[in-house]
Amino acid sequence: MSDKKIKLEELKKECDKCCKCSLGNTRKNMVFADGNIDAEIFLIGEAPGADEDNTGIPFVGRAGKLLTKLIEDVDLSRKNDFYIANTVKCRPPENRIPTDEEKILCEKYLLKQIEIVKPKVVVLCGATSAKSFLGNKIKISAIRGNWYKILNDIDATVIFHPSYLLRNHSEDKGSPRWLTKEDLKKIKDFISKV
Ligand code: URA
Numbered sequence: 001m002s003d004k005k006i007k008l009e010e011l012k013k014e015c016d017k018c019c020k021c022s023l024g025n026t027r028k029n030m031v032f033a034d035g036n037i038d039a040e041i042f043l044i045g046e047a048p049g050a051d052e053d054n055t056g057i058p059f060v061g062r063a064g065k066l067l068t069k070l071i072e073d074v075d076l077s078r079k080n081d082f083y084i085a086n087t088v089k090c091r092p093p094e095n096r097i098p099t100d101e102e103k104i105l106c107e108k109y110l111l112k113q114i115e116i117v118k119p120k121v122v123v124l125c126g127a128t129s130a131k132s133f134l135g136n137k138i139k140i141s142a143i144r145g146n147w148y149k150i151l152n153d154i155d156a157t158v159i160f161h162p163s164y165l166l167r168n169h170s171e172d173k174g175s176p177r178w179l180t181k182e183d184l185k186k187i188k189d190f191i192s193k194v
Helices: 001-015 050-055 062-073 100-115 127-134 162-166 174-193
Strands: 039-043 082-086 122-127 146-150 153-159
Touching: 039 100, 062 162, 062 174, 082 100, 100 122, 100 162, 122 127, 122 174, 127 146, 127 153, 127 162, 153 174, 162 174
Parallel strands: 039 082, 039 122, 122 153
Antiparallel strands: 146 153
Protein backbone atom coordinates (compact mmCIF):
# COMPACT_ATOMS: atom_id res chain seq x y z
CA MET A 1 0.00 0.00 0.00
CA SER A 2 1.34 3.46 -0.86
CA ASP A 3 2.36 5.88 1.85
CA LYS A 4 -0.41 8.22 0.72
CA LYS A 5 -3.04 5.51 1.02
CA ILE A 6 -1.84 4.53 4.50
CA LYS A 7 -1.95 8.17 5.68
CA LEU A 8 -5.43 8.71 4.26
CA GLU A 9 -6.74 5.50 5.82
CA GLU A 10 -5.34 6.54 9.20
CA LEU A 11 -7.02 9.93 8.86
CA LYS A 12 -10.30 8.28 7.82
CA LYS A 13 -10.24 6.14 10.96
CA GLU A 14 -9.76 9.29 13.05
CA CYS A 15 -12.72 10.96 11.30
CA ASP A 16 -14.88 7.87 11.84
CA LYS A 17 -14.42 8.30 15.59
CA CYS A 18 -14.88 12.07 15.59
CA CYS A 19 -17.67 13.55 17.69
CA LYS A 20 -16.21 17.04 18.09
CA CYS A 21 -19.42 18.68 16.92
CA SER A 22 -23.05 17.62 17.25
CA LEU A 23 -23.19 16.34 13.63
CA GLY A 24 -21.23 13.36 14.89
CA ASN A 25 -24.25 12.32 16.97
CA THR A 26 -26.79 12.45 14.15
CA ARG A 27 -24.81 11.05 11.19
CA LYS A 28 -25.39 7.57 9.80
CA ASN A 29 -22.02 7.59 8.04
CA MET A 30 -19.05 9.90 8.06
CA VAL A 31 -18.39 10.93 4.44
CA PHE A 32 -14.64 11.04 3.95
CA ALA A 33 -13.94 11.30 0.21
CA ASP A 34 -14.34 9.73 -3.20
CA GLY A 35 -12.12 9.45 -6.25
CA ASN A 36 -8.48 9.07 -7.01
CA ILE A 37 -5.98 9.76 -4.23
CA ASP A 38 -3.41 10.64 -6.92
CA ALA A 39 -5.74 13.02 -8.76
CA GLU A 40 -4.56 16.49 -9.72
CA ILE A 41 -7.96 18.05 -8.97
CA PHE A 42 -9.27 18.20 -5.39
CA LEU A 43 -12.94 19.29 -5.39
CA ILE A 44 -14.51 20.53 -2.17
CA GLY A 45 -18.29 20.62 -1.87
CA GLU A 46 -20.48 21.81 0.99
CA ALA A 47 -21.68 18.90 3.12
CA PRO A 48 -23.16 15.44 2.79
CA GLY A 49 -26.90 15.18 2.10
CA ALA A 50 -29.21 12.22 2.79
CA ASP A 51 -27.84 10.02 0.00
CA GLU A 52 -24.26 10.70 1.04
CA ASP A 53 -25.10 10.07 4.72
CA ASN A 54 -26.66 6.72 3.72
CA THR A 55 -23.73 5.58 1.57
CA GLY A 56 -20.70 7.33 3.09
CA ILE A 57 -19.74 8.63 -0.37
CA PRO A 58 -19.78 12.32 -1.39
CA PHE A 59 -21.88 13.59 -4.28
CA VAL A 60 -23.94 10.48 -5.03
CA GLY A 61 -27.41 12.11 -4.96
CA ARG A 62 -29.07 14.25 -7.64
CA ALA A 63 -26.51 17.04 -7.34
CA GLY A 64 -23.69 14.53 -7.48
CA LYS A 65 -25.10 12.89 -10.61
CA LEU A 66 -25.27 16.29 -12.31
CA LEU A 67 -21.72 17.09 -11.21
CA THR A 68 -20.53 13.76 -12.66
CA LYS A 69 -22.34 14.46 -15.95
CA LEU A 70 -20.81 17.93 -16.28
CA ILE A 71 -17.36 16.49 -15.59
CA GLU A 72 -17.91 13.85 -18.29
CA ASP A 73 -19.28 16.44 -20.72
CA VAL A 74 -15.86 18.08 -20.80
CA ASP A 75 -14.10 14.71 -21.17
CA LEU A 76 -12.74 14.52 -17.67
CA SER A 77 -13.23 11.47 -15.47
CA ARG A 78 -14.68 11.79 -11.98
CA LYS A 79 -13.07 8.49 -11.02
CA ASN A 80 -9.58 9.24 -12.34
CA ASP A 81 -9.18 13.03 -12.44
CA PHE A 82 -10.88 14.04 -9.17
CA TYR A 83 -10.54 13.55 -5.45
CA ILE A 84 -13.77 14.81 -3.85
CA ALA A 85 -14.52 15.84 -0.27
CA ASN A 86 -16.67 18.39 1.58
CA THR A 87 -16.20 21.25 4.05
CA VAL A 88 -17.75 19.00 6.71
CA LYS A 89 -17.77 15.21 6.83
CA CYS A 90 -21.15 14.65 8.48
CA ARG A 91 -24.64 15.57 7.31
CA PRO A 92 -26.17 18.68 8.85
CA PRO A 93 -29.81 17.99 9.87
CA GLU A 94 -32.36 18.95 7.20
CA ASN A 95 -29.46 19.76 4.87
CA ARG A 96 -28.90 23.13 6.50
CA ILE A 97 -25.67 24.96 5.71
CA PRO A 98 -22.89 23.90 8.11
CA THR A 99 -22.17 26.48 10.81
CA ASP A 100 -18.82 28.27 11.03
CA GLU A 101 -18.09 26.29 14.18
CA GLU A 102 -18.78 22.95 12.45
CA LYS A 103 -16.61 23.96 9.51
CA ILE A 104 -13.75 25.07 11.76
CA LEU A 105 -13.87 21.86 13.82
CA CYS A 106 -13.81 19.76 10.63
CA GLU A 107 -11.25 21.87 8.77
CA LYS A 108 -8.28 20.13 10.36
CA TYR A 109 -9.25 16.90 8.56
CA LEU A 110 -9.82 18.61 5.21
CA LEU A 111 -6.49 20.45 5.38
CA LYS A 112 -4.73 17.19 6.22
CA GLN A 113 -6.39 15.52 3.21
CA ILE A 114 -5.17 18.32 0.95
CA GLU A 115 -1.68 18.04 2.42
CA ILE A 116 -1.58 14.28 1.78
CA VAL A 117 -3.18 14.28 -1.69
CA LYS A 118 -1.09 17.25 -2.91
CA PRO A 119 -3.41 18.29 -5.75
CA LYS A 120 -2.38 20.70 -8.50
CA VAL A 121 -5.66 22.55 -8.18
CA VAL A 122 -8.40 22.88 -5.59
CA VAL A 123 -11.91 23.44 -6.94
CA LEU A 124 -14.16 25.25 -4.49
CA CYS A 125 -17.62 24.01 -5.43
CA GLY A 126 -20.32 26.40 -4.24
CA ALA A 127 -20.51 29.27 -1.78
CA THR A 128 -19.96 27.34 1.45
CA SER A 129 -16.71 25.88 0.22
CA ALA A 130 -15.54 29.14 -1.38
CA LYS A 131 -16.31 31.09 1.81
CA SER A 132 -14.19 28.68 3.87
CA PHE A 133 -11.10 29.58 1.86
CA LEU A 134 -11.79 33.04 0.44
CA GLY A 135 -13.77 34.74 3.20
CA ASN A 136 -17.43 35.18 4.06
CA LYS A 137 -18.01 38.21 1.86
CA ILE A 138 -17.68 36.50 -1.52
CA LYS A 139 -20.55 36.25 -4.02
CA ILE A 140 -20.29 33.09 -6.05
CA SER A 141 -21.61 34.53 -9.32
CA ALA A 142 -18.97 37.26 -9.13
CA ILE A 143 -15.98 35.02 -8.43
CA ARG A 144 -16.63 31.73 -10.24
CA GLY A 145 -14.07 31.05 -12.91
CA ASN A 146 -11.49 33.24 -11.14
CA TRP A 147 -8.20 31.80 -9.94
CA TYR A 148 -6.76 32.23 -6.46
CA LYS A 149 -3.86 31.03 -4.36
CA ILE A 150 -4.96 29.32 -1.14
CA LEU A 151 -3.08 27.72 1.77
CA ASN A 152 0.08 29.62 0.85
CA ASP A 153 0.59 28.43 -2.67
CA ILE A 154 -2.08 26.09 -4.00
CA ASP A 155 -3.96 27.16 -7.12
CA ALA A 156 -7.70 27.25 -6.58
CA THR A 157 -10.74 28.13 -8.60
CA VAL A 158 -14.48 28.39 -7.95
CA ILE A 159 -17.46 26.75 -9.68
CA PHE A 160 -21.21 26.89 -9.07
CA HIS A 161 -22.59 24.17 -6.81
CA PRO A 162 -24.56 21.51 -8.73
CA SER A 163 -27.58 21.98 -6.41
CA TYR A 164 -27.85 25.51 -7.78
CA LEU A 165 -27.55 24.12 -11.31
CA LEU A 166 -30.39 21.67 -10.59
CA ARG A 167 -32.63 24.72 -10.17
CA ASN A 168 -31.27 26.33 -13.37
CA HIS A 169 -31.90 24.04 -16.30
CA SER A 170 -30.82 26.21 -19.22
CA GLU A 171 -27.71 25.15 -21.09
CA ASP A 172 -27.76 28.28 -23.26
CA LYS A 173 -24.60 30.29 -23.74
CA GLY A 174 -24.03 32.42 -20.62
CA SER A 175 -26.29 30.26 -18.39
CA PRO A 176 -24.89 28.89 -15.09
CA ARG A 177 -24.63 25.36 -16.56
CA TRP A 178 -22.84 26.66 -19.65
CA LEU A 179 -20.49 28.74 -17.47
CA THR A 180 -19.73 25.72 -15.30
CA LYS A 181 -18.69 23.69 -18.34
CA GLU A 182 -16.46 26.57 -19.42
CA ASP A 183 -14.94 26.62 -15.92
CA LEU A 184 -14.36 22.85 -16.01
CA LYS A 185 -12.71 23.18 -19.43
CA LYS A 186 -10.37 25.82 -17.97
CA ILE A 187 -9.50 23.44 -15.12
CA LYS A 188 -8.79 20.67 -17.66
CA ASP A 189 -6.60 23.03 -19.61
CA PHE A 190 -4.80 24.13 -16.43
CA ILE A 191 -3.89 20.59 -15.33
CA SER A 192 -2.66 19.71 -18.80
CA LYS A 193 -0.11 22.53 -18.52
CA VAL A 194 1.22 22.37 -14.96
N1 URA B 1 -23.64 18.41 -1.88
C1 URA B 1 -22.39 18.60 -1.43
O1 URA B 1 -21.92 19.72 -1.31
N2 URA B 1 -21.67 17.55 -1.12
C2 URA B 1 -22.10 16.33 -1.26
O2 URA B 1 -21.36 15.40 -0.97
C3 URA B 1 -23.41 16.14 -1.75
C4 URA B 1 -24.15 17.20 -2.05
